[in-house]
Amino acid sequence: MTTHIISPVESQIAPLRDAYREAIAQKRLKLATGIVILIVATLAASWGAEVDLATLWNKIGNFTNYFNRLFFLDNGQRVWTDLPEWFWGLKKWGKQLAETILMAYVATLTGAIAAFFLCFSAARNIAPSSTLMFTVRRGLEFCRTVPEIVFALIFVVAFGLGAMAGVLAIAIHTMGALGKLFSEVVENIDLKPVEGTRASGGTWAQQVRFGAVPQVLSNFVSYALLRFEINVRGAAVMGFVGAGGIGQDLIEAIRKFYYSDVSAILLLIILAVMIIDALTEKLRHHLLGDVSS
Amino acid sequence: MSANPNQQNIAESLTQVPSEFRYLIKGDRKQRIMASMVVVVMVAFYLLGLYVLEINPLRIITGLGELGKIVWLMLPPDPETWERAIRLLFSLIETISIAFLGTLLAAIIAFPLGFLAARNIVSLRLPQFMMRRGLDSIRGIDTLIWALIWINVVGLGPFAGVLAIMCSDIGSFGKLFSEAIEAADRKPVEGVKSAGGSHLDTIRLGIIPQILPVMLSQVLYYFESNTRSATIIGIVGAGGIGLYLAEQIRTLEWQQASFSILLILIAVALIDALSSRIRFAIIGGQQQ
Numbered sequence: 001m002t003t004h005i006i007s008p009v010e011s012q013i014a015p016l017r018d019a020y021r022e023a024i025a026q027k028r029l030k031l032a033t034g035i036v037i038l039i040v041a042t043l044a045a046s047w048g049a050e051v052d053l054a055t056l057w058n059k060i061g062n063f064t065n066y067f068n069r070l071f072f073l074d075n076g077q078r079v080w081t082d083l084p085e086w087f088w089g090l091k092k093w094g095k096q097l098a099e100t101i102l103m104a105y106v107a108t109l110t111g112a113i114a115a116f117f118l119c120f121s122a123a124r125n126i127a128p129s130s131t132l133m134f135t136v137r138r139g140l141e142f143c144r145t146v147p148e149i150v151f152a153l154i155f156v157v158a159f160g161l162g163a164m165a166g167v168l169a170i171a172i173h174t175m176g177a178l179g180k181l182f183s184e185v186v187e188n189i190d191l192k193p194v195e196g197t198r199a200s201g202g203t204w205a206q207q208v209r210f211g212a213v214p215q216v217l218s219n220f221v222s223y224a225l226l227r228f229e230i231n232v233r234g235a236a237v238m239g240f241v242g243a244g245g246i247g248q249d250l251i252e253a254i255r256k257f258y259y260s261d262v263s264a265i266l267l268l269i270i271l272a273v274m275i276i277d278a279l280t281e282k283l284r285h286h287l288l289g290d291v292s293s
Numbered sequence: 294m295s296a297n298p299n300q301q302n303i304a305e306s307l308t309q310v311p312s313e314f315r316y317l318i319k320g321d322r323k324q325r326i327m328a329s330m331v332v333v334v335m336v337a338f339y340l341l342g343l344y345v346l347e348i349n350p351l352r353i354i355t356g357l358g359e360l361g362k363i364v365w366l367m368l369p370p371d372p373e374t375w376e377r378a379i380r381l382l383f384s385l386i387e388t389i390s391i392a393f394l395g396t397l398l399a400a401i402i403a404f405p406l407g408f409l410a411a412r413n414i415v416s417l418r419l420p421q422f423m424m425r426r427g428l429d430s431i432r433g434i435d436t437l438i439w440a441l442i443w444i445n446v447v448g449l450g451p452f453a454g455v456l457a458i459m460c461s462d463i464g465s466f467g468k469l470f471s472e473a474i475e476a477a478d479r480k481p482v483e484g485v486k487s488a489g490g491s492h493l494d495t496i497r498l499g500i501i502p503q504i505l506p507v508m509l510s511q512v513l514y515y516f517e518s519n520t521r522s523a524t525i526i527g528i529v530g531a532g533g534i535g536l537y538l539a540e541q542i543r544t545l546e547w548q549q550a551s552f553s554i555l556l557i558l559i560a561v562a563l564i565d566a567l568s569s570r571i572r573f574a575i576i577g578g579q580q581q
Contacts, residue, residue: 048386052452059447062447102345106342106343109339158363163346167346240529
């Protein structure tokens with residue numbers, strides 16, 4: 001048995017075909033406008049950033065060369081031929097790395113606790129007063145918009161060189177970032193337990209303690225763990241401005257062209273970040289899994 | 294509140310928990326012990342940290358006094374001369390340019406890398422795994438460190454900043470893109486395959502239309518956050534407003550420094566507003 005496909009007459013097809021063409025043309029026009037805008041913005045930006053392709057072309061060799069040099073010891077041998085020589089400062093660097101992680105830990109915990117106490121008055125659904133909410137929100141916004149290294153620069157002048165300036169800088173930035181995330185979590189809670197506490201005569205603090213906190217705690221801890229990992233990375237560069245941690249040695253090694261030291265310290269940082277990344281991810285899964293079960 | 298006989302009755306009846314519910318309370322107690330142990334360990338580490346890092350109330354109080362003085366000196370923000378204000382404004386434009394170019398270049402380079410790191414595109418596990426780890430280690434290095442490295446290669450200036458932002462973002466984008474690709478629906482891919490498409494056709498026609506809006510919104514989001522990063526890479530000499538800010542703080546020109554910080558805040562707020570608008574437009578267009 002054969003089937004025939006009856007093709008429609010031209011007069012029937014024409015309007016459909018035209019409409020299709022028009023739709024496609026419109027889409028293409030949109031795309032073309034987007035591309036033109038992108039190109040203009042790129043040209044403007046490369047003028048603004050003084051991009052010089054000739055320099056890049058001439059110096060791109062330097063880049064591979066530089067990375068190649070990172071893996072040579074002073075005596076001209078490849079780094080992996082002599083591990084003790086490569087990681088000669090392991091004891092010192094290990095100590096500094098531990099200090100860096102400790103800085104991140106103290107700063108994250110301080111910032112998270114501060115954010116915990118502030119977030120309830122910044123959440124739209126249970127804030128006690130709108131003026132307080134507005135003030136806390138703007139304050140948190142300020143804390144997270146100013147980069148932590150700028151805080152560190154100022155704190156080094158005020159508190160003196162050393163890890164304390166770095167810890168305070170990271171803690172303030174963490175407070176701002178976590179405060180926002182925490183208050184968003186609080187805005188999404190079920191309000192019935194809060195109302196229940198209020199109905200049985202609870203004060204605002206009791207409403208928060210018994211109505212809100214049990215619902216949000218696991219999410220808070222999960223966000224704080226995520227922040228810890230970010231802060232370890234942040235603490236590693238605090239030494240660039242004299243605010244403690246392994247950054248001090250790293251910037252010295254880079255500036256003075258101690259190639260094998262740079263690669264050794266970078267490897268240590270990457271390793272530490274990876275391990276912490278894996279650990280916190282496991283903890284977070286465990287935590288969120290516990291809640292669902 | 295005085296204890297009335299009624300309450301005592303309730304308290305007594307509570308102690309006589311039926312045996313079938315005992316395990317609930319026991320479990321609860323176990324959890325409580327665990328939780329308090331975790332808290333004790335955390336507090337111990339915290340105290341150790343305070344001790345090792347030499348943080349004590351005395352230093353904090355004296356430091357806060359100093360900080361108060363500095364904040365007092367910062368007000369009102371003032372660039373002092375018009376010439377300086379204009380120079381700062383130009384460096385702000387430079388900062389935004391650095392963020393824009395860095396993000397764009399990173400997105401372009403990370404686009405193919407994202408495919409190579411996606412489990413449903415690369416069937417060989419080993420290369421895919423290596424790609425992921427490689428992207429992870431790029432991500433582990435901070436933008437400031439990249440800036441220092443690039444300064445050694447292309448010299449001081451904003452160009453080193455562009456390359457630094459590009460490098461640190463390649464890792465993030467690669468990871469995000471590959472996750473987006475792995476989350477893509479398989480049906481369009483199967484459709485293209487059943488109509489006789491090659492492997493490349495399935496990617497072009499089956500996957501890319503799904504992930505493009507997601508990618509665009511991620512890129513815009515990173516543009517926002519890179520504006521923030523670009524303001525600080527000047528601290529190590531890679532261009533942008535951070536160069537002036539670091540100098541102003543080091544020479545204790547507090548009014549100028551606060552003016553620079555104010556400019557940064559305004560610029561970040563403007564970029565945030567602009568990009569969230571574009572993002573909304575892209576997502577809205579997707580829903581139609």
